[in-house]
Amino acid sequence: MSWSKKQLSILITVSISSFMGTFLVSSINIALPAIEKSFGLNAISLSWIITAFLVATGMFLLPVGKLGDVSGNVRLFKLGLIIFTLASALCAGSPSGTWLIVARFVQGAGSAFTNTTGQAILVANFPARNRGQVIGISVASVYTGLATGPFIGGFLTQSLGWHSLFYVAVVLGILSTIIAFAFLEKDANEPGGKKKIDFRGTFVFMLGLVALVYGSSHIPSVFGWMLMAFGIMMLILFWIIESRLANPMFETHLFTHNKLFGFSNLAALINYTATSAIVFFLSLYLQKTQGLSPREAGAVIIAQPVMMALFSPVVGRLSDKIQPRYFATLGMAMCSVGLFAMSFFTSATPLGLIVLVLVWEGLGFAFFSSPNMNTIMSSVDKSRYGQASGIASSMRIFGQIVGMTIVTFFFAFYFGDRAVTVIEDNIFLTAMKWGFITFALISLAGIYFSFTRGNVERK
Structure with missing residues (x-):
């Protein structure tokens, strides 16, 4: 491995920015009770501390991907770091819950800037043989970030208060910004870089996504379903608009005329839909039916992201030498098996077996994720790196939305208006069982798309 100082600096900067987003997501979940007590928030307001970040990230991923291809990914990456760092400072000093929600929205926008452009910058600055x-x-x-968030977040929240989580983000943001301005060179002017931005499509997309996410947080009410239906209609209209433009924000022909790109993104959407609710389900299951404390539950759940973190680089490197679809297909199949296994969890299931299933699931995700992203970025030319990265990141957000909507449906069907804490264990386990069976069946479709996508052309 003979990488230049510039390449190593780019990799470090992008990796730190990737770490920050997921670290905050996983650590803030631990800190929510403290935040609720600090500001006296109700359940809906408290949920928007998470949802605001998710909505903003989803809204800006695609527009930033297109804008990066037009105006340059490096400048947008630097701007994203600045926005994220300043928003983190605003979160840390929030005087009210409303202020914190607004600051989290801005923070999510900054995260969208760095996540989308970061992958494009990596691919542009490393040779194809090192891409995976x-x-x-x-x-x-x-x-x-996912693995360390619960432990570090719990320790910091208990020792220094929830504000300290955002101060950590500020420090990491400042460090990343300094490295980025020191080592990331200005974008080279590419031919055709003055294409117009599709503002009409951008507006319709943002409106549809906000309606979909906001509506999903209000089901099973009629208002929630109506909002979700409106959001879906707007996203369909967005597809129609983009398919008719010469220079669209979202190039639909990448899906209709590029099988490798389209099937890889569909596989990602399916994978995130099937797996995004695992931690949500199991955190409730371990504390409610197994009687574990939050810290003990975190110690069990950490098995999955640890396996992801350890094996993703290894599998990514192997996917540079062996066709990525083989690894991704194996990973999707492993995830399906793991989800089916989770549907059999009971109040008497040994913790050792639960950890073993989570290790298996983490390995499956590691086998899928890096090779799949490698395929997506290898299936387009350099002028579309930003958009390809944005679309891939959007698949993650959309998958999370669909996954949590499915969870909400089962909770509403089995629990009605009652809180989780008062539900009998057998009813909770039934809801969790059918939730995991549904996710496992969805995951089976991902095996088909992963295997039939085709091979990456090696240059």
Whole structure:
């Protein structure tokens, strides 16, 4: 491995920015009770501390991907770091819950800037033979954030208060910004870089996504379903608009005329839909039916992201030598088996067996994620790196939305208006069982798309 100082600096900067987003997501979940007590928030307001970040990230991923291809990924990456760092400072000093929600929205926008352009910068600055390896390292930093968030977040919240989580983000943001301005050179002017931005499509997309996410947080009410239906209609309209433009924000022909790109993104959407609710389900299951404390539950759940972080770089590097679809197909199949296994969990299931299933699931995700991202970025030319990265990141957000909508449906069907804490264990386990069976069946479709996508052309 003979990388230049500039390449190593780029990899470090992108990896730190990838780590920050997932670290905050996983650590803030631990800190929510403290935040609720600090501001006296109700359940809906408290949920928007998470949802605001998710909505903003989803809204800006695609537009930033297109804008990066037009105006340059490096400048947008630097701007994203600045926005994220300043927003983190605003979060840390929030005087009210409303202020914190608004600051989290801005923070999510900054995260969208760095996540989308970061992958494009990596691919542009490393040779094709190292693409899977560096993407694997970047993906590993994402899972490291997920793995360390509950432990570090719990320790900091208990010792220094929830504000300290955002101060950590400020420090990391400042460090990343300094490295980025020191080592990331200005974007080279590419031919055709003055294409117009599709503002009409951008507006319709953002409106549809906000309606979909906001509506999903209000189901099973009629208002929630109506909002979700409106959001879906707007996203369909967005597809129609983009398919008719010469220079669209979202190039639909990448899906209709590029099988490798389209099937890889569909596989990602399916994988994130099937796996994104695992931690949500199991955190409730371990504390409610197994009687574990939050810290003990975190110690069990950490098995999955640790395996992701350890093996993503290894599998990513192997996918530079062996066709990525074989690894991704194996990973999707492993995830399906793991999800089916989770549907059999009971109140008497040994913790050792639960950890073993989570290790298996983490390995499956590691086998899938890096090779799949390698395929997506290898299936387009350099002028579309930003958009390809944005679309891939959007698949993650959309998958999370669909996954949590499915969870909400089962909770509403089995629990009605009652809180989780008062539900009988057998009813909770029934809801969890059918949730995991549904996710496992969805995951089976991902095996088909992963295997039939075709091979990456090696240059």
